[in-house]
Each structure stands twice: as structure tokens, then as C-alpha cells.
Amino acid sequence: GNSVTQMEGPVTLSEEAFLTINCTYTATGYPSLFWYVQYPGEGLQLLLKATKADDKGSNKGFEATYRKETTSFHLEKGSVQVSDSAVYFCALISNDYKLSFGAGTTVTVRA
């Protein structure tokens, strides 16, 4: 079956630091890959996506590149802000139409 493995947290950073959250996947077919963000007490928001190999998704300064050869979709941001504190989920959807999530990585950014 499909599965997503992402870097365990929690991750604590200072403002303006570089953030990387690793994500690797196992899937049948040609999955679409996503990063979702969940702020405290809220539902999930789609942060960025990539639907085919070598695509780069980007939004709000975050980027992730769909790497088929390494089955990875690592999330990066060059300079984090306190407002980026949240839980980040890597996810994929493949030919079973189910969105499969990783366990989530809690990121805390300190001023």
C-alpha cells in the first residue's frame, strides 16, 4: 500500500533560521504529493503540491521538489517566522484516491 514517512519532531528553530522537513514515500502508480499545515485548533490547509516528477511546489516561501528517483518530497523554507509555528504533514494520493498522511512534524519558531 501507499505510505508516507516524515521526519519526526518536534523541531524548534530561531526566527530567520533555515527549515527542512524530510519526507519520503512509497506508492503504486504516479502519486501526487502534498504538504499540508495545521495551525493550533484548526483544520488542515494545503501548503503546496506537486503532481509529477521534478515539479516544484511553492507557497509562502516554502518549497518542495518531487524527486521520483529518491521517492522524496522534502519541505524547505529559507527564513522562518514565528507565524510558521505549526504542524506540517506530508501526504500523497495515488490510484486508490486516498490521501495518505505522514505522522506530522511539529515546528516551533522562537523570536
Added chain:
Amino acid sequence: DAGVTQSPTHLIKTRGQQVTLRCSPKSGHDTVSWYQQALGQGPQFIFQYYEEEERQRGNFPDRFSGHQFPNYSSELNVNALLLGDSALYLCASSPGQGFRGYTFGSGTRLTVV
């Protein structure tokens, strides 16, 4: 344009009772999926509805059932509630098969006591 709307936002039920959660998908979306998110964990897929039929089901017991109406809204029913059913229940909608991503509601926080 309203996104995905879920009701109620919070709910407290007693063990053994039954509960119904409701979801209105984003305008233009015809596929609705339900997820259970336990505290500190990632969302787990319960089932998906398309054209008023259950298209896919996750690893959840038959106590969990659902329905999709002609206007694409959906209900999640849980019978014989257990303490372990306490979680955030998320509804997500998409156009078609969801390869461009799902839009999530804010969820219903269910507490079973």
C-alpha cells in the same frame, strides 16, 4: 466562496451512544472524504464518497458509516461509541479524484466520556 463547512464544531457524547457529523463540501466539489485525527497523530482515512456511493474505505469498523446526498453534502455516523473514538473528525472535499488536492474543513472535535 465558502470552503468546507463542518458541524458541530465540538461534541461530547457518552460511551455507547451514536453520533452524526455533517459536512458541506466546497462549491464545485463532488467528492467527500472523512478522516479521523487522534491527538498528536496524522489524519487516518475513514472513507470517501462520490456520486452518493462509498468509493473507498479505510481500516475502520462497520460502526462507522456514512452517506452522501444529491447536493454532495455528507454525514458521518458512528454507532456504539467507544472512548477511543475521541478525536478530531475532518471532512475534505475535492473535484473528482483529488489529484490536485483536497480542501479540509476545520473539523468536529468529538469527546466520548
